[in-house]
Amino acid sequence: MIIDEKSMSQQPPPYVPGDRPTVRTTIRPAIPPPLPQHRLGLGKPSLxxxxxxxxxxxxxxxxxxxxxxxxxxxxxxxxxxxxxxxxxxxxxxxxxxxxxxxxxxxxxxxxxxxxxxxxxxxPFPLPSSTSQAPSYSSSFSQPESIHxxxxxxxxxxxxxxxxxxxxxxxxxxxxxxxxEESFKDIFDLNQPRSRLEDLVRVYGLREGVISVPSTASASTSPTIATPTRASGFPTSRGSKYASSKQLPKIPFSSLSVSFSPRKVGLVISTVSRSRRTIVEVPRSRDEKLEIAAKRLVKELVVWLEAGGR
Structure with missing residues (x-):
């Protein structure tokens, strides 16, 4: 058998890192790296x-x-x-x-x-706008408060x-x-007191004498018209001035409730961290919290009409 060495293809030369190619090659453009802000935005994968x-x-x-x-x-x-x-x-x-x-x-x-x-x-009140579907957002969106x-x-x-x-x-x-004593203080004091504070907030917002961050940021004016008799809380004093007099709103964050079996009161905290009771009403042991909350808000309106003294 005769082997024609000339017809056999030549083997490529060995690769040496320092050698330069002697033939013209087609250089493909490299894929550009991602933008710096894109890399910073993604970061490392996390939960x-x-x-x-x-x-x-x-x-x-x-x-x-x-x-x-x-x-x-x-x-x-x-x-x-x-x-x-x-x-x-x-x-x-x-x-x-x-x-x-x-x-x-x-x-x-x-x-x-x-x-x-x-x-x-x-403990979980329904929001005012319940018709909107919940939206799922990642951590790159503006975080909301967990409180x-x-x-x-x-x-x-x-x-x-x-x-x-x-x-x-x-x-x-x-x-x-x-x-049982582990839960005694929770349901004898903490639960009714916090529930009463929530009811005072609801009724106070309705009467326009209490403000919360969402409503306080919507308007720069700290006063609104005094509620009239049609609002459900007629006052015992100063009701004839209800249509013209304006009352300041009290931030809900500065209010708390003092709770006992015989009486409840509203306590206000000042900037100097001092606390004082501004409104106090009697109650019975079998009285519903809703009734006590309405009476507290009614007396709060009277206290504000008297100039907060």
């Missing part, structure tokens, strides 16, 4: 970049659905709730919102069963912090009994 509904689903998937070696499924889920309350919600703002959504929806039925009659409860004007929500969060601990302790030891 904060996820939409809130996806992050909420991730939190839900942390709950075990099968029993463990020495624990049942419910015991494992209660430990997960304890972990959400004590650890996961403290990571960042997005996880705090997702964890509190799960915790509040889980423990709200138990919270409502402990409300003492004739007190009422509403709410509804002061009873903080009482529910306090109840959750105590309840998750008691549940885990009862699962760990049969000798541990849930202590």
């Amino acid at each position: 904060d970049a996820l939409p809130s509904h996806i992050l909420l689903q991730i939190v839900y998937m942390t709950f075990p659905q099968t029993p463990g070696v020495d624990q049942g499924r419910l015991e494992r889920q209660r430990k997960t709730l304890y972990w959400l309350s004590m650890c996961l919600r403290l990571v960042n703002r997005s996880l705090y919102i997702a964890c509190m959504h799960v915790l509040r929806s889980t423990y709200l039925p138990a919270y409502e069963t402990l409300i003492k009659p004739p007190y009422s409860s509403d 709410t004007l509804q002061r009873e929500t903080a009482v529910l969060d306090l109840f959750i912090a105590v309840k998750v601990r008691e549940d885990v302790w009862m699962d760990d030891s049969e000798l541990h009994l849930e202590r």
Whole structure:
């Protein structure tokens, strides 16, 4: 067999880093790097970049659905709730919102069963614009405050912090009994007082004597017309001046309620951190909080008409 060496293709020369190509090659344009602001905007992938509904689903998937070696499924889920309350919600703002959504929806039925009659409860009031669908936003949007004007929500969060601990302790030891005194102060004092403050805010906004940040920023004028008899709160003094006199609004953040079985009052905090009771009305033990709130607002109108003295 004759092999024609000339017809065989020559092997390419060995590659040396310092050598330059001797033949003309086609150089393709390189892909330009991303813009600097694009790189800065994305950053490293994190949970904060996820939409809130996806992050909420991730939190839900942390709950075990099968029993463990020495624990049942419910015991494992209660430990997960304890972990959400004590650890996961403290990571960042997005996880705090997702964890509190799960915790509040889980423990709200138990919270409502402990409300003492004739007190009422509403830790989650419906917003005024309920027709709009919720929008899911990432962390790059303007963050909203995680605090709410509804002061009873903080009482529910306090109840959750105590309840998750008691549940885990009862699962760990049969000798541990849930202590009633752990919840006594919450439902004897904190819950009715915070609920009364929320009712005073609602009735005070209706009468135009209390302001909140959302309404205070809408208008620079601190005064509005005094409510008349048609508004539902006729005053005992100065009602003949109701159509012409103007009353200043009191910021709700500076108001609190002093609560006792026999009387309730409105306490105002000044810039110098001093506190004084400006309005006080008697009440009975079986009186509804709504009635006491209306009487407080009525006396607040009288106090403002007298010049706030």
